[in-house]
Amino acid sequence: MPVKNRFAELLPEITEWRRDIHENPEILFETHRTSALVAEKLKEFGCDEIVTGIGRTGVVGVIKGKSDSSGKVIGLRADMDALPMNEETGLPYASKTPNAMHACGHDGHTAMLLGAAKYLAETRNFDGNVVVIFQPAEEGGGGGKEMCDDGMMDRWNIQEVYGMHNWPGKPVGSFAIRSGAFFAATDVFEVTVNGRGGHGAKPQETIDPTVTAAQVVTMLQTIASRNADPVENIVVSVTSIESSSKAFNVIPQSVHLKGTVRTMSPEIRDLAESRLTAIAEQVCAAMGGSAEVRYQRNYPVMVNHPEQTEFAVEVAKAVSGDCEEAPLVMGGEDFAFMLEERPGAYILVGNGDSASVHHPEYNFNDETIPAGCSWWAEIVERRMPAA
Numbered sequence: 001m002p003v004k005n006r007f008a009e010l011l012p013e014i015t016e017w018r019r020d021i022h023e024n025p026e027i028l029f030e031t032h033r034t035s036a037l038v039a040e041k042l043k044e045f046g047c048d049e050i051v052t053g054i055g056r057t058g059v060v061g062v063i064k065g066k067s068d069s070s071g072k073v074i075g076l077r078a079d080m081d082a083l084p085m086n087e088e089t090g091l092p093y094a095s096k097t098p099n100a101m102h103a104c105g106h107d108g109h110t111a112m113l114l115g116a117a118k119y120l121a122e123t124r125n126f127d128g129n130v131v132v133i134f135q136p137a138e139e140g141g142g143g144g145k146e147m148c149d150d151g152m153m154d155r156w157n158i159q160e161v162y163g164m165h166n167w168p169g170k171p172v173g174s175f176a177i178r179s180g181a182f183f184a185a186t187d188v189f190e191v192t193v194n195g196r197g198g199h200g201a202k203p204q205e206t207i208d209p210t211v212t213a214a215q216v217v218t219m220l221q222t223i224a225s226r227n228a229d230p231v232e233n234i235v236v237s238v239t240s241i242e243s244s245s246k247a248f249n250v251i252p253q254s255v256h257l258k259g260t261v262r263t264m265s266p267e268i269r270d271l272a273e274s275r276l277t278a279i280a281e282q283v284c285a286a287m288g289g290s291a292e293v294r295y296q297r298n299y300p301v302m303v304n305h306p307e308q309t310e311f312a313v314e315v316a317k318a319v320s321g322d323c324e325e326a327p328l329v330m331g332g333e334d335f336a337f338m339l340e341e342r343p344g345a346y347i348l349v350g351n352g353d354s355a356s357v358h359h360p361e362y363n364f365n366d367e368t369i370p371a372g373c374s375w376w377a378e379i380v381e382r383r384m385p386a387a
């Protein structure tokens with residue numbers, strides 16, 4: 001089975017929604033216009049239940065199949081939020097909002113899931129219920145977690161969840177996935193290195209936090225190179241160094257470091273946190289200063305469940321003829337929280353030869369819509385076949 005013919009017919013309409021969302025990006029939980037548009041479309045399609053305000057600005061829609069003898073409920077999830085950056089695509093439908101841009105293709109994800117919802121509400125060719133989940137704040141806000149915390153899974157008795165992300169550099173409409181750990185846990189840290197400031201020409205009277213911070217930065221590299229098992233995957237990046245001095249001749253009182261830690265297993269995550277704290281505190285103490293460490297755990301590792309991944313592969317092959325094994329991704333994904341609550345799978349769909357996500361020239365490729373929508377619809381029709 002290639003893509004469903006209905007989606008070739010719906011392509012102009014879905015493209016129009018996608019470009020409208022693209023032109024009006026909203027970040028984090030501020031997806032008010034987008035959520036309203038989603039809820040309005042779901043109503044127009046004849047969804048059986050539409051609830052807004054789940055996870056603040058999230059939207060949930062229920063579509064009942066022709067029958068419900070299976071008792072099954074499948075959740076399909078898309079993200080709606082944009083990024084706080086300026087668009088440089090020059091497109092006629094480029095962002096009208098300064099410092100907001102759909103640079104991760106969540107406009108495409110939302111439009112594709114709306115397309116699938118329209119088709120599923122039209123045909124209802126399945127035995128069970130579908131819950132379409134539109135979440136805000138994927139980009140660092142934990143909107144998916146908030147929807148789970150609002151009791152979404154139990155409230156609609158969702159038994160399995162599926163998610164999708166477009167992938168630049170992969171051919172349009174092709175799929176890739178991997179079983180088990182797939183996207184990394186994304187933690188952040190801050191270290192304030194405190195010393196004693198003074199004249200730049202009299203270092204002997206100071207405890208120089210700049211030199212101390214430099215040692216901390218270097219030592220933090222040993223978490224990955226000396227502490228973690230070499231076959232494990234870990235990134236420790238210091239991404240910001242700020243001194244309290246702006247002068248050539250003033251040794252500062254303190255230096256502030258920021259960075260991120262990416263890991264693929266709970267054990268390595270624990271190791272990274274404990275080593276980072278120990279290194280920062282003890283290096284600073286050895287230099288005569290002190291450290292204040294803040295380590296914050298954000299998204300957990302996103303783990304695809306084996307059985308649902310195998311099924312997702314079967315569906316992807318049916319839609320596009322093939323499904324590659326995806327590499328590990330050291331980026332994070334808020335869908336991880338949903339996969340902690342329910343079994344499911346998250347797949348990548350090719351965006352063609354585009355700029356990478358989070359780049360000011362990135363754009364979602366509308367040609368991928370028929371394949372993406374077909375995958376959603378086929379997940380439902382195969383997992384809950386009509387009686």
Ligand SMILES: [Zn+2]
Nearest residue numbers: 104139357358
């Ligand atoms: Zn992103």
Ligand SMILES: [Zn+2]
Nearest residue numbers: 104105106165
């Ligand atoms: Zn994204």
